Amino acid sequence: xxxxxxxxxxxxxxDAEFTTISGQEIEPLYGPExxxxxxxxRVGEPGEYPFTRxxxxxxxxxxxxxxxxxxxxxxxxxxxxxxxYLLDHGQTGLxxxxxxxxLMGYDSDHERSLGEVGRExxxxxxLDDMEQLFAGIPLGGVTTSMTxxxxxxxxxxxxxxxxxxxxxxxxxxxxxxxxxxxxxxxxQKEWCFPIEPAMRLVTDMIEWCTETMPRWHPVSISGYHxxxxxxxxxxxLAFTLKDGFTYVEAALERGLDVDDFAPRLSFFFNAHVxxxxxxxxxxxxxxxxxxxxxxxxxxxxxxxxRLRFHTQTAGxxxxxxxxxxxxxxxxxEAMAAVLGGTQSLHTNSYDEALALxxxxxxxxxxRTQQIIASESGVTNTADPLGGSWFVEKLTDEMEAAAYGxxxxxxxxxxxxxxxxxxxxxxxxxxxxxxxxxxxxERKRIVVGVNDFVQEDEEPTPILKIDPxxxxxxxxxxxxxxxxxxxxxxxSALAELKRVAATDGNLMExxxxxxxxxxxxxEMIAAMQEVFGTYTESPVF
Amino acid sequence: MTTATARKIRVxxxxxxxxxxxxxxxxxxxxxRDAGMEVIYxxxxxxxEQIAETxxxxxxxxxxLSILSGAHxxxxxxxxxxxxxxxxxxxxxxxxxxxxxxxxxxxKKLGVAAVFTPGAGTEEIVDFIRAGATERHERGE
Numbered sequence: 001x002x003x004x005x006x007x008x009x010x011x012x013x014x015d016a017e018f019t020t021i022s023g024q025e026i027e028p029l030y031g032p033e034x035x036x037x038x039x040x041x042r043v044g045e046p047g048e049y050p051f052t053r054x055x056x057x058x059x060x061x062x063x064x065x066x067x068x069x070x071x072x073x074x075x076x077x078x079x080x081x082x083x084x085y086l087l088d089h090g091q092t093g094l095x096x097x098x099x100x101x102x103l104m105g106y107d108s109d110h111e112r113s114l115g116e117v118g119r120e121x122x123x124x125x126x127l128d129d130m131e132q133l134f135a136g137i138p139l140g141g142v143t144t145s146m147t148x149x150x151x152x153x154x155x156x157x158x159x160x161x162x163x164x165x166x167x168x169x170x171x172x173x174x175x176x177x178x179x180x181x182x183x184x185x186x187x188q189k190e191w192c193f194p195i196e197p198a199m200r201l202v203t204d205m206i207e208w209c210t211e212t213m214p215r216w217h218p219v220s221i222s223g224y225h226x227x228x229x230x231x232x233x234x235x236x237l238a239f240t241l242k243d244g245f246t247y248v249e250a251a252l253e254r255g256l257d258v259d260d261f262a263p264r265l266s267f268f269f270n271a272h273v274x275x276x277x278x279x280x281x282x283x284x285x286x287x288x289x290x291x292x293x294x295x296x297x298x299x300x301x302x303x304x305x306r307l308r309f310h311t312q313t314a315g316x317x318x319x320x321x322x323x324x325x326x327x328x329x330x331x332x333e334a335m336a337a338v339l340g341g342t343q344s345l346h347t348n349s350y351d352e353a354l355a356l357x358x359x360x361x362x363x364x365x366x367r368t369q370q371i372i373a374s375e376s377g378v379t380n381t382a383d384p385l386g387g388s389w390f391v392e393k394l395t396d397e398m399e400a401a402a403y404g405x406x407x408x409x410x411x412x413x414x415x416x417x418x419x420x421x422x423x424x425x426x427x428x429x430x431x432x433x434x435x436x437x438x439x440x441e442r443k444r445i446v447v448g449v450n451d452f453v454q455e456d457e458e459p460t461p462i463l464k465i466d467p468x469x470x471x472x473x474x475x476x477x478x479x480x481x482x483x484x485x486x487x488x489x490x491s492a493l494a495e496l497k498r499v500a501a502t503d504g505n506l507m508e509x510x511x512x513x514x515x516x517x518x519x520x521x522e523m524i525a526a527m528q529e530v531f532g533t534y535t536e537s538p539v540f
Numbered sequence: 541m542t543t544a545t546a547r548k549i550r551v552x553x554x555x556x557x558x559x560x561x562x563x564x565x566x567x568x569x570x571x572x573r574d575a576g577m578e579v580i581y582x583x584x585x586x587x588x589e590q591i592a593e594t595x596x597x598x599x600x601x602x603x604x605l606s607i608l609s610g611a612h613x614x615x616x617x618x619x620x621x622x623x624x625x626x627x628x629x630x631x632x633x634x635x636x637x638x639x640x641x642x643x644x645x646x647x648k649k650l651g652v653a654a655v656f657t658p659g660a661g662t663e664e665i666v667d668f669i670r671a672g673a674t675e676r677h678e679r680g681e
Contacts, residue, residue, distance in 0.1 A: 100558035100609050104585075112587070115614025116558050189560030189584055230563050316563075320658040353658050354640060355610075429566050436567050440662050449659045459641055465610060538583045540566035 017443055021274040022232035023434070024397070030390040039392060042287065046341075046382040048302075050290040052283050052395065053383035054341040055306040060379035064092075065337075066344040067369045068145060068310065072097030072122035073356050074469045075476070076132040079122040083137060085359060089366055094137070094144040094175075095346060097121035098155070105151045105192040105528075107521030108473040117470040120356075121147075125477045125519050130158035131165060140168040144175040145220070145310065145344075150192035152179040153205055153506060154523050157514040160213075176217035176266055176310070179205055182243040182415060183222050185536070186424045187229040192524050195416055197531035201506060203250045208507035210261045217266040219247060220310065226424070227270035228316050230432020233281050236270060237398060238405030239415075239424050241288055246415045248297050258297050262304035269342075271333040272314040278333070279385060280394035282309070282340030288399055310344035311337035318353040321448035323460045326350040331368050338372055339385055345369055355462035422539045429540055477519070484517040492516050493526045500530040549673045552603040554582040554591045556619060559609035564636060568604060571662045572669065588618035595623060595631055601673035602632035604665075612639055613646070620650050630679070632672040636660070 011028075018026050027034070044050055047057035056062060069091050071082045083094055098121040101113035107125050108117045117123045124130055134144075139162060148155045156177050163173050181198040184190050191198065202219060209218035223240035231239065244265065251261050267285070271278050289307040293299040313333035318326045327350045334347050347365040349357030357365070373379055385391045412418040419425070438444035445451045492513035499509045506527075513523055553569040555562060562584060569581045580598045582591060595603050605616055616635055623631060635647060636656040644655045653672055656665050 100611070104558050106558070112558060115611040116609060119610030189562065228563070354638060429570075432563050433567055433570055436662060446659075450661075462640055464640075467613075536583060538562070538566070538581060540569045540581055 017438075020233070020277040021272060021435070021444070022234060022277060022431075024234075024277065030388075030393055032389055035389050035392050036396060042396070043386060043392065047306075049294065049305060051286040051306045053386050055286065055308050055343070057382070059341060059382035060338075060373075061382070064373050064379065065342050065369075066093040066143070066310075067091045067366060067373075068093035068095045068344045068346055069362060069366055070095040070097050070147065070312065070346045071362070072099070073120075073463070074118040074465055075123055075473050076129050076135075078118075078469070080133055080135050080137075082359075082362075083134075086362065086366065087137075087142075089363055090370060091366055093344060094142055096133070096144065096146045096148075098146075098148050099123045102151070102155075102520060103148060103190045105520060105524030107519050108470065108477055110521055113470075115470075117473050119465050123469075123473045124155065124158070125473070125521070126480045126517050127158050127161055127514050128480045128517065129476070130155075130162050134162055138168070139163045139166055140172050146175070146177045149178050149181050149184050149188070149190055150198065151520055151524055152177050153201055153510050154514065154520050156205065156209075156218075157507065157511040160511060161514055170213045170216075172215065173213055174215040176220050177205075178222065178268070179219040180222045180243060180247075180268075182246060182419065183225055183240070185419045185534075186226060186239060186243075187231075187428060188225040189536070191534045192528065193531040194534045195419065197500075197527075198534075199246075199250055199416070200503075202247060203254050204505045204507055206247070206251050206261050206265075207254055207256060208505055209264065210256060212507075214264070217264050220266050220268045221247065222268040224268050224270045224312050226428065227272060227314065229428045230316075230435060231424075231428045232431050233272065233274070233277050234398060234401035235405065235424070235427055235431060237281050237285055237288075238402040238409075240267065240269070241285065241292075241402060242406060242409050242415045244289070245292060245296075248293075252297065258293070258299050259301045259304050262293060262297075262299055263301065267307055267309035269309050269311050269337075270314050271311045271337040271340075271342075273317045273329055273333055275332055275336050276391060276394055277398075278336040279340040280391060280398045282337075282342070283383075283391070283395045284398035284402065285309070286341075287395070288402055308343045310346070311340075311342040312346040313337070313348045315348055315352060318348060318350075319446060319448050320353040322454055322457065323350045323353065325448055326353065327364060327368070330365060331372075334368055334372055335376070335378070338378055341383060351460055351462055354460065356465075358461065358463045422537070426539045480517055481519075488516040489513070489518045489522070492518055493522055496523060497526045497530055500527050548576060548578040549602065549670060549677075550578045550580070550598060550600045551669060551673070552580045552582060552591070552595050552598055552600045554586055554594070554603060554605050554619075555584045556586055556588060556591060556605055556607055556615040557609055557611045558585060559607055559611070560584055561608040561637075562606070564608075565604070565606035567662065568606070568636065568665060571666050575666045575670065577670070577673075588615055588622055591619050592622035592626060592628075596626060596628060600631060601676060602634065602669050604669070605633070605635045605637075607635065607637040607639075610638070612637065613643055616647055616652065617650055620652070630676050632669065632676060634665075634669065634672075636665070
């Protein structure tokens with residue numbers, strides 16, 4: 001039936017590459033003899049160790065994934081409007097995109113913020129902004145994800161205080177904050193501090209949330225950005241899980257009990273366009289995490305072993321050429337995420353190779369999820385591709401590849417040391433260069449870009465950010481500064497610095513400073529006085 | 541100009557502003573190096589002042605500004621103005637990134653020689669920089 005792996009098939013092949021987008025060779029056919037023995041043990045049941053088939057027995061029969069579109073631009077007014085639009089059109093969770101100054105710890109009126117305010121996300125400087133951002137949205141009735149990393153503790157403090165002002169205590173707040181600082185040094189490149197104090201802050205957040213916010217995910221261990229930077233699927237899987245293990249180790253070193261914090265660790269993966277490779281990646285991720293949590297980190301509760309994740313379809317797969325084609329790409333990618341068992345999903349809009357999405361484009365992206373959920377039938381059964389010889393083989397191979405990377409990273413002394421030595425960064429740079437060469441040489445076809453090109457395309461209308469919004473935001477910030485109790489802010493910032501220089505948990509001092517309207521920039525600058533800053537030594 | 545003594549074309553690849561998307565910039569930097577040019581990659585989070593200083597200090601023939609944050613209409617004009625202020629008017633300036641079509645004419649009016657948007661081929665970019673920088677060399681002789 002199946003030929004020897006790598007042997008020439010009996011039939012004539014097309015002149016094309018038969019590899020995944022990550023470069024993995026694929027056989028013409030897979031049969032039962034291609035899969036290693038004892039498959040039942042490795043696959044198991046959904047909701048049971050090793051969770052290959054999914055974290056829950058019922059999967060989408062019990063509950064659909066959360067439809068959670070990443071949104072944010074301009075000031076909090078514009079973003080609040082977009083939040084309401086998305087909720088009104090059927091999305092079931094919120095996801096917040098912040099602008100570059102907010103992500104990098106700069107206030108909107110800092111000289112480095114000029115031209116950047118509100119462009120890549122929403123500008124948030126103080127608690128006043130955060131209150132407006134969630135105007136008309138009861139935080140006790142929705143879960144919110146916030147994509148922010150180095151300043152995450154500050155934005156979490158703002159969210160908790162908005163909840164408080166609405167009468168929702170922290171233990172009732174549900175959602176996720178990204179916080180995953182290791183992948184910043186590796187891929188997304190949004191940092192404020194050197195690695196050690198940054199890791200301390202992550203552990204502070206995990207510790208504080210474990211005690212105070214049992215419904216909250218204090219970290220979203222991410223592969224999305226690693227993949228967007230150009231890694232292969234195997235690298236995305238390996239580097240993400242290794243980052244996760246590193247946070248587990250830090251929390252254990254802090255003295256936390258693994259079964260107390262592990263259930264609220266969450267993950268965030270990319271859904272790229274090579275369909276089956278992605279599905280195998282998610283299944284392998286669950287199996288690896290379960291095994292390591294039980295056998296290496298001593299977890300006893302099932303909740304500590306089961307990996308749950310959010311997915312975003314691959315931004316890098318979108319083309320500026322013939323943008324409507326992106327609806328097709330996003331649909332394939334979303335389908336892969338669903339067949340892979342994602343708990344939450346963002347689908348990209350067709351115009352996002354060019355700009356942040358217009359209302360019309362994001363509506364189509366949301367409808368894509370709704371059509372998959374309501375019309376395609378794939379939600380009727382858990383892990384529909386389980387037992388496919390191809391998918392099980394790919395899952396096994398993905399798992400083996402990840403362990404290969406774990407070994408290399410361990411040889412280097414762990415992930416933090418590997419990052420210092422530029423190991424994951426170099427792997428990513430190499431993989432991205434290889435891919436680009438394949439596209440340039442037309443070994444890999446991207447429709448509309450290096451084949452099926454259209455010379456005279458009508459321009460697509462895109463979202464333009466009104467430059468006047470920057471002034472609106474700086475005016476608003478000036479008003480907050482004028483209104484607040486300056487002495488209280490000084491005192492709170494001094495206390496923040498004092499605690500930063502000890503090994504005390506920083507969440508309470510940050511909340512105290514946030515409450516009196518210290519700005520994000522002021523809090524970050526105060527901590528930088530103690531921690532220092534970070535500059536990378538880039539490799540290309 | 542004899543090829544035996546011709547100095548390598550020197551290109552600064554720069555990331556202005558807070559933008560952290562460096563995948564494309566790194567690929568171009570490597571491609572230019574593979575094509576025999578001397579490449580100085582500035583790394584991330586460069587102010588326009590830092591970029592202009594690097595271009596001058598490195599005696600660059602060309603500078604490629606990579607920007608995907610939407611802040612290009614603030615940052616690119618600043619870099620161009622700083623170079624002009626410091627009497628540097630023979631450097632080839634190119635821009636790459638998520639630049640809306642509507643903004644390209646204004647960038648070109650400022651003196652940006654080319655804007656490379658998503659989907660641009662690596663060879664096209666390398667050839668353009670080589671041709672543009674060589675032309676400036678020859679004009680300067």
